Amino acid sequence: MKKRILLLAGGQSGEHEVSLMSARSVLGALPRDQFDVTPVVISKQGRWLPPTETQRALESGEAATGGDLVLHRVASAEGYDAVFPLLHGPMGEDGTVQGLLTLAGIPFVGSGVLGSSVSMDKVMTKQVLASAGIAQVEWRLAVRREWQQTPDAVRARAAELGFPLFVKPANLGSSVGISKVGTPDELDGALNLAFGLDRRVILEAMTSHKPREVEVGILGNDAPIASPVGELRFDAEFYDYETKYTEGRATMHIPAPLPPEVAARVQAAALTAFRALDCAGLARVDFFYVEETGELLLNEVNTMPGFTTTSMYPKLFEAAGLSYSELVTRLVGLALEER
Ligand code: ATP
Ligand code: MG
Ligand code: MG
Numbered sequence: 001m002k003k004r005i006l007l008l009a010g011g012q013s014g015e016h017e018v019s020l021m022s023a024r025s026v027l028g029a030l031p032r033d034q035f036d037v038t039p040v041v042i043s044k045q046g047r048w049l050p051p052t053e054t055q056r057a058l059e060s061g062e063a064a065t066g067g068d069l070v071l072h073r074v075a076s077a078e079g080y081d082a083v084f085p086l087l088h089g090p091m092g093e094d095g096t097v098q099g100l101l102t103l104a105g106i107p108f109v110g111s112g113v114l115g116s117s118v119s120m121d122k123v124m125t126k127q128v129l130a131s132a133g134i135a136q137v138e139w140r141l142a143v144r145r146e147w148q149q150t151p152d153a154v155r156a157r158a159a160e161l162g163f164p165l166f167v168k169p170a171n172l173g174s175s176v177g178i179s180k181v182g183t184p185d186e187l188d189g190a191l192n193l194a195f196g197l198d199r200r201v202i203l204e205a206m207t208s209h210k211p212r213e214v215e216v217g218i219l220g221n222d223a224p225i226a227s228p229v230g231e232l233r234f235d236a237e238f239y240d241y242e243t244k245y246t247e248g249r250a251t252m253h254i255p256a257p258l259p260p261e262v263a264a265r266v267q268a269a270a271l272t273a274f275r276a277l278d279c280a281g282l283a284r285v286d287f288f289y290v291e292e293t294g295e296l297l298l299n300e301v302n303t304m305p306g307f308t309t310t311s312m313y314p315k316l317f318e319a320a321g322l323s324y325s326e327l328v329t330r331l332v333g334l335a336l337e338e339r
């Protein structure tokens with residue numbers, strides 16, 4: 001019997017378009033002799049689109065409006081063997097959709113409510129990983145109400161970290177809303193941008209030197225494995241949205257040219273993080289490697305990483321001998337596994 005799979009894509013976050021690109025790749029790769037796949041695109045307003053509108057959105061790469069309220073549509077998810085929530089960012093990668101699917105009793109690809117929500121929030125991630133003994137940059141939390149009522153307290157907290165520093169919405173991805181703040185006079189603009197996108201904002205010290213950016217894929221449930229380590233190189237102040245998604249701006253190096261001992265540290269720390277955060281299925285764990293000092297700092301954990309055929313996560317497992325189509329098949333298998 002073929003497995004019936006519901007593929008969710010799009011969604012309400014700033015990564016709507018990125019998700020649709022990933023979804024096109026996954027749709028093309030799930031073997032049709034094993035799976036019956038139904039895509040459903042979620043509009044930017046959070047509504048689930050019927051088949052013709054879904055098709056149109058997959059082709060155009062965007063769905064601003066249209067569709068039905070999610071609670072009207074979730075009953076239609078019944079009868080599927082598994083859901084692949086290929087959604088990035090808030091209202092998709094953050095435990096919300098995972099909660100809905102858990103309530104509906106439908107298995108799904110990736111982390112559950114706890115792993116998704118904790119990994120989505122950069123502050124919660126840092127707190128959990130610190131308690132697991134994982135090295136990270138220094139950071140501070142600020143919430144919107146504070147920024148509105150006592151901005152000087154927030155500015156003082158930022159100054160404790162020194163400049164340059166990074167300002168980020170705590171719950172986002174694809175570098176949306178992230179600024180590298182070089183001097184104090186750039187701080188307010190960066191905070192306004194980040195607070196426009198999230199109630200919680202993280203301030204992060206910059207690594208002591210411009211870091212090398214290395215990433216590793218994790219695959220599995222309770223016995224996860226790590227992929228080879230990859231490295232991103234680009235010519236920009238930091239890995240911002242444009243650099244991420246403009247063809248030719250960044251290059252991927254797999255395996256990363258690292259001493260084997262450093263690569264082994266990356267894989268071990270990523271596996272520790274995956275377990276500490278209660279992740280499942282998959283995650284891409286991003287690190288800063290400061291060559292000058294030998295420091296390895298965990299930056300973040302992405303529980304639903306970019307998933308086009310040329311994205312880092314599938315490329316890392318391809319280097320480990322797993323084709324894109326074998327990888328997505330394995331992920332559905334992990335969703336159906338008894339845990
Ligand atoms: P993703 O698309 O991987 O989910 P994201 O939006 O969650 O990304 P981060 O990975 O936290 O964002 O940061 C984006 C980029 O900003 C990093 O890849 C790096 O280039 C730069 N950066 C972020 N924080 C720091 C830091 N503390 N020190 C140096 N560079 C940083
Ligand atoms: Mg991220
Ligand atoms: Mg992300």
Ligand code: MG
Pocket residue numbers: 286300
């Ligand atoms: Mg990142």
